[in-house]
Amino acid sequence: MSVTRKKIRLLNVRIDDYTVQELLEKLNKGVLVTPNVDDIMLHQRDKEFHEMANQAEFSVCDSRVAMIAAKLRGFPIKETIPGSSFFPKYCDYHAKDENVKIFLLGAREGVGLKAMERINTRIGREIVVGAYSPPFGFEKDEAECERIVEILKETPANVVLVGLGNPKQTKWIFKYKDRLPNIDLFMALGATIDFEAGIIKRAPTVFQKLALEWLFRLVHEPKRLWRRYFVKDMPFFVLLFKQMLGLYKDPWATKDN
Numbered sequence: 330m331s332v333t334r335k336k337i338r339l340l341n342v343r344i345d346d347y348t349v350q351e352l353l354e355k356l357n358k359g360v361l362v363t364p365n366v367d368d369i370m371l372h373q374r375d376k377e378f379h380e381m382a383n384q385a386e387f388s389v390c391d392s393r394v395a396m397i398a399a400k401l402r403g404f405p406i407k408e409t410i411p412g413s414s415f416f417p418k419y420c421d422y423h424a425k426d427e428n429v430k431i432f433l434l435g436a437r438e439g440v441g442l443k444a445m446e447r448i449n450t451r452i453g454r455e456i457v458v459g460a461y462s463p464p465f466g467f468e469k470d471e472a473e474c475e476r477i478v479e480i481l482k483e484t485p486a487n488v489v490l491v492g493l494g495n496p497k498q499t500k501w502i503f504k505y506k507d508r509l510p511n512i513d514l515f516m517a518l519g520a521t522i523d524f525e526a527g528i529i530k531r532a533p534t535v536f537q538k539l540a541l542e543w544l545f546r547l548v549h550e551p552k553r554l555w556r557r558y559f560v561k562d563m564p565f566f567v568l569l570f571k572q573m574l575g576l577y578k579d580p581w582a583t584k585d586n
Contacts, residue, residue, distance in 0.1 A: 337404040339395060340568055341379065341579040342369050343388050348407045349415060352389060353422045359386025360502055361516045363412045366394050366562050368495050373568070376581050378496035381503040385517075389415075393542070398569050411542075412518030413531060416490065417448075419516075424452045432484050433460040434477065435492030436522040444525035459484050460522075468497055474505065481509050488514045492522040 335346040342364050347355070362368075362385040372379045382388070389410040390396050396406045423429040431448075433441040441460030448457050461480055467473040481489060489512050491498045498517045506515055523529040530549075531542075571577040 337399055337406065339364075339399050339402070339404075340369055340372065340565075340572060340577060341383075341581065342372050343383055344390050344395075344399065344406065345388050346406050347387075347389055347410070349410055349418060352387065352410060352415070353419065356387060356419070356514065358513045359515075360506065361385065361387040361389070361514070361518075362499060363389050363391035363410060363415070363518065364395065365390075365392035365411075366565050369395065370562050370565055371496055373564075373580055375496050378499055379581055382495075382499050384503065385499075398565075401569070402573060412516070413521045413524040416516070416518055416521045416525070420448055420452055420456055423456065424454070427454075429456065429488060430458045430484075430486045431456055431488045431490060432481065432486035433457060433490050433492065433522050433525075434463070434481075435490075435498070436462055436520075436526065436528075438462045440526045440528055441522055443527070444522045447527065448525055458486050463493075468493075468501060474501075478505055478508055481512060484511075487512060488516070490516045490518055490521060492518055492520060494519055 337344040337346055344364065362382050364372075364382070368382070368391070372382065390399070390406050391409065391411045393409050396409050399406050420431070433444055435441065436444070439462070441462050445457040445460045449455050459480075461477065463473060463477060464470075467477070489509075491502055493501060495517070498519070502515045502517060506512070520529055524531060568577055
């Protein structure tokens with residue numbers, strides 16, 4: 330089945346307009362990113378992250394807030410595709426496909442192994458073939474990064490879920506992916522490993538439909554998330570208004586663009 334994607338620009342971020350089913354049918358090789366409001370604001374502050382994330386073969390909308398913003402701009406998106414809910418569907422879709430083997434990279438010590446056990450039990454085969462939890466600050470330790478590359482070179486997996494949070498996960502993928510020709514697909518999916526292990530619970534459906542999943546998470550993790558939501562992400566709405574008025578300027582655009 331041929332799937333045609335529509336590309337939408339939300340501020341300076343590319344959004345590919347897929348349904349979940351279309352993405353499942355198309356997603357076989359490359360890098361998947363799932364921008365939400367926090368990621369979109371990172372695109373405004375971090376040039377390296379911006380340039381890397383916009384190279385991803387698949388960039389789908391993770392956030393109902395971003396979905397509403399796109400609609401206000403006149404670019405309706407078919408579906409939001411949060412990584413934490415998409416990944417179980419990906420596993421279900423490939424449940425009987427022995428050519429799909431997944432490695433989990435991220436989360437705290439032991440969480441990845443717990444997620445692997447739960448996923449494999451649910452799917453009914455060893456679709457997840459390995460997991461590794463890097464130590465805090467590993468991205469600044471070249472020896473540790475080399476160790477991870479060697480682990481991934483030796484794994485029978487051809488799909489890697491990288492759950493390290495942004496910008497870390499996207500930068501790590503693009504820095505090392507070309508050294509891992511055995512990996513067909515990298516999925517940058519944030520806290521998905523924690524969700525799969527049962528460490529974090531998804532917001533109830535009513536919160537998701539009302540674009541209030543952020544509020545549910547804030548109530549459960551106020552110390553970690555209040556600054557993100559109320560300091561780092563709030564300028565998104567000002568920038569969106571500017572874009573609707575034709576006044577937004579991409580901070581990384583050159584005169585030639």
